[in-house]
Amino acid sequence: MRLEGIDLVVSYSKRPVLQGLCFFMEEGERVGLVGPSGCGKSTLAKVLSGMLCPQAGEVRLDEKPLPKKGYRPVQLIFQHPEQAVDPKWRMEQTLNEGYFPDQDVQNALGIEKEWFTRYPRELSGGELQRFCIARALGPKTRFLLCDEISTMLDPITQAQLWELLLHFSEKRGMGLLVITHNRTLAEQVCTRIVEFEDLNGKGEEPHAKK
Ligand SMILES: Nc1ncnc2c1ncn2[C@@H]1O[C@H](COP(=O)(O)OP(=O)(O)OP(=O)(O)O)[C@@H](O)[C@H]1O
Numbered sequence: 001m002r003l004e005g006i007d008l009v010v011s012y013s014k015r016p017v018l019q020g021l022c023f024f025m026e027e028g029e030r031v032g033l034v035g036p037s038g039c040g041k042s043t044l045a046k047v048l049s050g051m052l053c054p055q056a057g058e059v060r061l062d063e064k065p066l067p068k069k070g071y072r073p074v075q076l077i078f079q080h081p082e083q084a085v086d087p088k089w090r091m092e093q094t095l096n097e098g099y100f101p102d103q104d105v106q107n108a109l110g111i112e113k114e115w116f117t118r119y120p121r122e123l124s125g126g127e128l129q130r131f132c133i134a135r136a137l138g139p140k141t142r143f144l145l146c147d148e149i150s151t152m153l154d155p156i157t158q159a160q161l162w163e164l165l166l167h168f169s170e171k172r173g174m175g176l177l178v179i180t181h182n183r184t185l186a187e188q189v190c191t192r193i194v195e196f197e198d199l200n201g202k203g204e205e206p207h208a209k210k
Pocket residue numbers: 012013017035036037038039040041042043044
């Protein structure tokens with residue numbers, strides 16, 4: 001299975017960010033995406049997960065458009081987990097939307113039973129992030145896009161988290177996209193590293209918004 005972004009164009013208020021960008025990764029691959037702050041890495045991740053519709057170009061999963069309904073096989077984990085949950089919902093309600101992590105995943109991420117009845121504001125940033133990671137690890141996830149996911153965790157939890165994600169990636173043949181400013185982390189975790197600026201088409205006019 002292959003995840004592909006073809007000639008992607010995204011502009012914010014006519015300011016081009018993705019300018020005919022092309023990207024691909026194979027199932028089971030672990031790709032590190034690096035580049036300067038503000039270049040468009042998160043925008044690319046949103047487009048590849050189907051969260052943001054590009055103004056031109058397309059995303060293909062196994063040569064087909066991303067499914068519009070049901071569980072998303074390309075899951076995105078954000079840098080800021082509070083943006084990924086409804087603040088008015090208790091954690092268990094959030095999970096009922098999709099996949100409920102099994103006990104192994106809960107144990108591996110150190111998720112405690114009592115968190116399920118709390119609201120997002122009643123968890124620390126690191127706890128909420130571990131929760132969001134567990135939520136994204138559904139059995140149908142084929143690609144996991146990790147956008148600076150470990151910056152708010154302490155070094156021991158960070159190391160445990162990456163060990164866990166490598167374990168899942170290998171066991172399930174799941175692709176991992178690791179967006180990070182930390183090149184050392186990318187080199188430790190990934191099988192291939194790409195520079196954002198090498199992917200992005202240069203000098204094209206932004207396409208008109210649909
Ligand atoms: N919804 C939005 N509306 C307007 N501008 C936006 C929006 N989202 C992102 N941008 C701008 O688009 C550019 C790319 O943002 P993006 O978050 O994709 O970059 P990034 O490479 O992930 O940055 P960082 O490494 O700092 O997280 C930035 O200049 C940002 O300010």
